[in-house]
Amino acid sequence: MRYQSGKWLLTTFLIGALAACAPAAPAAPTAAPAAPTAAPEPTAAPTAAPAEPTATMAPAAPAMSGKIKIATQSPLSGPQAALGTGIRNGADLGLQDMGKMLTDMGFEVELAPFDDQAKPEVGAANAKNIASDPDILCIVGHLNSGVALASLPTYKDNSLAMVSPANTNPKITESGYQNAFRVVGRDDVQGAVGEEFARTEMQIKSVYIIHDKTDYGQGVAEFFRQQAEKNGIQVLGFEGTEEKSNFESILTPIQAANPDLIYFGGIYDQAGPLFRQARDRGITAKFLGPDGLDSPELLKLAGDAVKGMYYTSVAAPVSQFPDAAKFAEDYKAKFNEDAPPFSAQAYDAMGICIRAIAQAAEKAGGKPSREQVVQAIRDAGEYKGITGAYTFNAKGDPVTSTYFVLQVSDKDGEPGEVWNANAVVKKLDIPAP
Structure with missing residues (x-):
């Protein structure tokens, strides 16, 4: 797909998506283990502040010191x-x-x-x-x-x-x-960027949306859903999960619904197994997600299942x-x-x-x-x-932020090498809402 660059006003988004600036999200983390490894104490606690010198024991420190x-x-x-x-x-x-x-x-x-x-x-x-x-x-x-x-x-x-x-x-x-x-x-823009790309470039007519129940993942998924419903994409399901390994209960209704697209709002550690298991079950829907997927770790977890898929990002490769x-x-x-x-x-x-x-x-x-x-x-x-x-x-x-749409490379090689070859197919400079 050809590379595009420039301003993108997203007028349909700016009218609708900001009506609900941020969706409510549950307080629980995405998937906490039974007990945090280092809470409430931090892994790398700061050292104690040095004691103040006694005025009678030492001269006053220079103003620019400490x-x-x-x-x-x-x-x-x-x-x-x-x-x-x-x-x-x-x-x-x-x-x-x-x-x-x-x-x-x-x-x-x-x-x-x-x-x-x-x-x-x-x-x-x-x-x-x-x-x-x-x-x-x-x-x-x-x-x-x-x-x-x-x-x-x-x-x-x-x-x-x-x-x-x-x-x-x-x-x-x-x-x-x-x-x-x-x-x-921001995700109110990123979600709209993803929806418009899915609708106009990927020609998506139906979508099943999954999110990780976090402020980030559920938030961007909600913004994607708002725009999809507004612009005529059929939303066949909207579901949150904290599951990390076995997605059978999620994939069964997805397979029955047969959507054109699975949109996942969350991070690569959950998306990778989800996408791999979807392909293993014979689900042929295309995949799309936000910048939480932007890591070669996704390739390590999902393998060929994610090659060629698209994702949006506010960061993009350093290159x-x-x-x-x-x-x-x-x-x-x-x-x-x-x-x-x-x-x-x-x-x-x-x-x-x-x-x-x-x-x-x-x-x-x-x-x-x-x-x-x-x-x-x-x-x-x-x-x-x-x-x-x-x-x-x-x-x-x-005041202005850059949003990217990228495609995962289909080349062979180590995950890091393959990920560095991901192509930017769209680059958009958009004013803050």
């Missing part, structure tokens, strides 16, 4: 660690490359990574530990919108800025959090961003693997945090407060990153 930490929250263990580790690593490279802005001012800078395990309750517990460390002034995270939404109240209560490289649920920026920002688009070429080389050299989706966005999110802290410190004449960092992000103009130029609107969304 330790500054920037935290990350993402899944570093469990089935979604492939993307979560990429977020941490991208932020790590960002601090390595841009932290000099703060060290030259006299500060000591440090990365404080936290493993949220893709579980809302773990992320919320980590958020309390983050808030209790006065040296942490900004957060790069999360991968999962449901985890971010569970953590944001604590961030808000402690005036901590969160710059997300991956969270797409509209509620992140529609809930009145003045401390929440993101460098990616799609010319200014990220050096980042891709550095990532490969440091971590011995290709940079995964959202890692370059995490690099930019880290850059936004660093610039804001530096600007706030300069204005304050010393180590800034968390409130000053939040305000610095809000007051700052355009940030030129490796994945694009970012200016935030009053909600914390980029």
Whole structure:
């Protein structure tokens, strides 16, 4: 399919999809094990803040001194660690490359990574530990919108800025959090992008929609359904599941309904087995899903079942961003693997945090407060990153975001090699709702 690029107004979406900015979602995580491996304590807890020097024992420290930490929250263990580790690593490279802005001012800078395990309750517990460390002034995270939404109240209560490289649920920026920002688009748009592509390019007439019962997966599935019903695609089913391995109870009614398309709202660790089992049963429906599928792990889990399928993304391969070429080389050299989706966005999110802290410190004449960092992000103009130029609107969304439609390569080879050959078939720059 030919590559397309440019503005796409999605007028049908903008009238309808925003009527319900974000669907309700259950509080439970997608699929939590019996007990989290590290809750409520984080996997990598921040070190205790150094004791204040006694005035009679030592001279006052210079104004531009002290330790500054920037935290990350993402899944570093469990089935979604492939993307979560990429977020941490991208932020790590960002601090390595841009932290000099703060060290030259006299500060000591440090990365404080936290493993949220893709579980809302773990992320919320980590958020309390983050808030209790006065040296942490900004957060790069999360991968999962449901985890971010569970953590944001604590961030808000402690005036901590969160710059997300991956969270797409509209509620992140529609809930009145003045401390929440993101460098990616939103699912009310992504769902509409997917529906229009399915209807106009794939010629889909009927669809069965499955989601993972999370804020992210159910959210984007709801937006896809709204547009499908509005535009004449027959929705034969809409069902949520937390199942990870045996999808017989889901696939039986799908096979009976015989849809043109199966749309899955969720992450690759659940989509892979679902798609593979669908093909094993002889289901011939096409597959489509959002950016949660954007990982070579999907190929490892589903094999040939997903070759040739389409998916939408707010991130896209790093190769799609010319200014990220050096980042891709550095990532490969440091971590011995290709940079995964959202890692370059995490690099930019880290850059936004660093610039804001530096600007706030300069204005304050010393180590800034968390409130000053939040305000610095809000007051700052355009940030030129490796994945694009970012200016935030009053909600914390980029004023314009890029959305992609990609097709999984049908070539043979290692999953990572095949995934890197995925083709961008559509690229759309769309203003924030």
